[in-house]
Amino acid sequence: MSSETNLISTAGLTKRFGKFTALSKVTLNIGRGEVFGLLGPNGAGKSTLIRTLMGFLKPTSGSAIIDGLDCYASRVDVHQGVTYLPGDARLYGLMRAKFLIKQFCGLRANADVDRVLEIADRLELNLERWVGLMSTGMRQKLALSVCLAVDCPLIILDEPTANLDPTIRGRVLAMVSEAKAAGKTVIFSSHVLSEIEEVCDRVGILKRGELVYLKPLSDLSQQHRIQFKIEGALTPPPASLESLVTIREDHRGYLIETPSKVAEVLQWLTQFPLEDVSIEPIGLRSVYDQFHH
Amino acid sequence: MLFIGLMIGVFTFCLFRVRVVGKLDTSQFQQIMDLLPKDWRKFADVDFDWLVSYLGRTSFTLDEPMLVLLISAWAIVRGSDVVSGELSRGTMEMFLAQPISRRRVFVTHAAWTILGLVALVLTAWLGMAVAVWTTFVEESRYPEVFGIPLTFAQAVKTDVAMSSQVSPWMFIPGVINLFALGLFLAAASALVSAFDSFRWRTLGIMSAFYFANAGIKILGMSMEEDRWVTNLSIFGFYSPANAIAEVQKHWTNAFALFQFDPAGEFLRSGALLNNVVLMGLAVAAYVIGCRRFHRRDLPAPM
Numbered sequence A: 001m002s003s004e005t006n007l008i009s010t011a012g013l014t015k016r017f018g019k020f021t022a023l024s025k026v027t028l029n030i031g032r033g034e035v036f037g038l039l040g041p042n043g044a045g046k047s048t049l050i051r052t053l054m055g056f057l058k059p060t061s062g063s064a065i066i067d068g069l070d071c072y073a074s075r076v077d078v079h080q081g082v083t084y085l086p087g088d089a090r091l092y093g094l095m096r097a098k099f100l101i102k103q104f105c106g107l108r109a110n111a112d113v114d115r116v117l118e119i120a121d122r123l124e125l126n127l128e129r130w131v132g133l134m135s136t137g138m139r140q141k142l143a144l145s146v147c148l149a150v151d152c153p154l155i156i157l158d159e160p161t162a163n164l165d166p167t168i169r170g171r172v173l174a175m176v177s178e179a180k181a182a183g184k185t186v187i188f189s190s191h192v193l194s195e196i197e198e199v200c201d202r203v204g205i206l207k208r209g210e211l212v213y214l215k216p217l218s219d220l221s222q223q224h225r226i227q228f229k230i231e232g233a234l235t236p237p238p239a240s241l242e243s244l245v246t247i248r249e250d251h252r253g254y255l256i257e258t259p260s261k262v263a264e265v266l267q268w269l270t271q272f273p274l275e276d277v278s279i280e281p282i283g284l285r286s287v288y289d290q291f292h293h
Numbered sequence B: 001m002l003f004i005g006l007m008i009g010v011f012t013f014c015l016f017r018v019r020v021v022g023k024l025d026t027s028q029f030q031q032i033m034d035l036l037p038k039d040w041r042k043f044a045d046v047d048f049d050w051l052v053s054y055l056g057r058t059s060f061t062l063d064e065p066m067l068v069l070l071i072s073a074w075a076i077v078r079g080s081d082v083v084s085g086e087l088s089r090g091t092m093e094m095f096l097a098q099p100i101s102r103r104r105v106f107v108t109h110a111a112w113t114i115l116g117l118v119a120l121v122l123t124a125w126l127g128m129a130v131a132v133w134t135t136f137v138e139e140s141r142y143p144e145v146f147g148i149p150l151t152f153a154q155a156v157k158t159d160v161a162m163s164s165q166v167s168p169w170m171f172i173p174g175v176i177n178l179f180a181l182g183l184f185l186a187a188a189s190a191l192v193s194a195f196d197s198f199r200w201r202t203l204g205i206m207s208a209f210y211f212a213n214a215g216i217k218i219l220g221m222s223m224e225e226d227r228w229v230t231n232l233s234i235f236g237f238y239s240p241a242n243a244i245a246e247v248q249k250h251w252t253n254a255f256a257l258f259q260f261d262p263a264g265e266f267l268r269s270g271a272l273l274n275n276v277v278l279m280g281l282a283v284a285a286y287v288i289g290c291r292r293f294h295r296r297d298l299p300a301p302m
Helices: A046-053 A075-080 A097-106 A113-122 A136-148 A166-181 A193-199 A217-222 A262-269 A284-292 B002-022 B026-035 B038-043 B048-052 B054-063 B065-089 B092-096 B102-134 B168-195 B199-222 B224-232 B240-249 B251-255 B271-295
Strands: A006-017 A020-031 A035-039 A061-066 A082-085 A154-158 A185-189 A202-207 A210-216 A224-230 A246-250 A253-258 A274-281 B136-141 B156-161 B258-260 B266-269
Touching (some): A020 A046, A020 A061, A020 A185, A020 A202, A020 A210, A035 A046, A035 A166, A035 A193, A046 A154, A046 A185, A075 A082, A082 A136, A097 A113, A097 A136, A113 A136, A113 A166, A154 A166, A166 A185, A166 A193, A185 A193, A193 A284, A202 A217, A210 A217, A210 A284, A217 A284, A253 A262, B002 B054, B002 B065, B002 B102, B048 B054, B054 B102, B054 B168, B054 B240, B065 B092, B065 B102, B065 B168, B065 B199, B065 B271, B092 B102, B102 B168, B102 B271, B168 B199, B168 B240, B199 B224, B224 B266, B240 B251, B240 B271, B251 B271, B266 B271
Parallel strands (some): A035 A185, A035 A202, A082 A154, A154 A185
Antiparallel strands (some): A006 A020, A202 A210, A224 A253, A224 A274, A246 A253, B136 B156, B258 B266
C-alpha cells in the first residue's frame, strides 16, 4: 500500500529497554480514514507502540512514519497533524478547567476553544472546577475534550473510556464514529473488546511486543463456531469444505470453526444425529483468548 | 506563590539587615571586631577593618547565608521543575503531545527562571537601597566654622542620613555576583533535572551539592596554606563583599581576573573571573541539559 493510502507505516519497529524487548519487529500500515483497534494484555507493548509513534521514545531499530514524516526526527511536525490522548492523562491541577483548555488551545493553530466547550458540554463536564479538585473520571473527560476538539487527520486514543460511566462511554464511541465519518484516522487502544468491535475497522493484537494478529473486523463477523455431540465418529467433510473448516474433538464433543460458508457446513452436519448443538459467531473474544490463554 | 514569598523574604531581610547594622555605633562595632579572634579573619574575603565601615557592614548583607539560601531556593526549585518535575507529575505527555519542541520548552522555562532570578536579585538590591535611603545614623561631628572642623571643641551627636555615607549603587558588583551564583545553581539544577525522572531526587542531589560546596569553601578558608581548595567549590567564586571592596578602591577592579596582595602574591580570583566562571558553567549546564532532554526517552507517567 502506498504512502498516499497509508497514513501510518511502521517497518520492523523494535524498541528495547536494556535487555527487555518491548516491541519486536512490528510492521504495520494504517490507512487514511481507518479506525484501527489495538489490543493486548497489560505489558504487551500497546502504549510503547503509541508512544514511539508520538516520538516520545526513540526506536531501537526499524522505522515509524506518519504522513511521510519520521515520528522521532520530525516529531514536532508530526504533532501538528496528530491529537493524542495518553493512557494516563495527567493535567495541571492548579488551574480551572476552562483556563487549562485555553492554555492547550493556545499551543495549536488548529484548536478551537468553542469546539472544546461543546465537547465538554456533551460529556457533561463542569469547566468552572479546579482541575486538582476533579475526580479521575472528570479529568478523563477534560483530557478527551482537549484531545477530540483538535481538527487533525489522526486521532490516537489510549484507553479513552477508562474511568467513564456507560453513558459517557457511549458518547465517546459516538464521537469516534463521527471522526471516522469526517474522514479522520483513529488509533483506538482499549482493553474493552466490545468497544473495539463497535467502532473499529481493523484490529491488531500485540503479545509480548509482537504483532500476532492483524485482520479486518468484517472477517470476524463471517467466522462461526459450531459445537455438538454425536454418537459414533464424524466422517470427513466434503472436498469443498475440507480446506476451510477446522475440526477439534474434546470431552465436550466436536468443535468446528469455519471462516465462511456456515450454511454449507450445517447442511453437511444435518446427516448426523447431533445433540447439544450450539452455533455462535467467532467474536474478538475468541481471537483474543487464542493468543492470551 | 514561591516567587512572591521569596520576593517578600528577600526584600524584608535585606531591608532590616542593612537598617540594623547601619544603626550600630561605629566605635562599638570596631570594639566588637577587635575582640574577635584573629583566626576568624581568614573566614572573611575582606579586611575586617573595612567591615567596620558603613559600606562594609551593609555590603556584607550579600554574603549572608540567609540571602544566599533564598536566592538558591528559587534557582534550585525552578531548575528542578523543567524535566523531572513534569515527569514526576505525569504532565509531560499531554504537554509534549502538542506541536511544541522540547528545546523550546527547556529554553522558555530557563528564560522565566532567569527573569525571576533577575527580579529577586534586584529586589535584594532594592531592599538594601531603601534601607540606605530611609535610615538615619547617629554620627559624632565637630562644629565647623567656614567649613573647618573645630576638633578641640566637644563633638556633637547628630542624625545623619545613611545615604550620605553609603551609595546603594556601590552594591552593584556584589549584586551581579549574586545573580551569577543563582544562574549557575538554576542551570545545574536544570541539568540534573534533564537526566532525572524524579523531582525529589533532583532536589536531593542539588541540596547535597549545595551543602557539600558550602563545606568545601569553609574547609578551604580554614586552611591558610591551601586556600586554593575554596576554588573547588562554586562558592569559591562567590565573594560579593570583596567585589564591592575592590571596586571601591578603583572601578577598574570590577574587571579584574585575579587579586594580589601588596607584596604581589596571588590572593584569589577577581570579580570578573568569578562571574565569568559561574556564568560560563551555567551556560554549559543549560546547553548540555537541553541536548539531553531533546534526545532522551520520556518514561510513561507512574
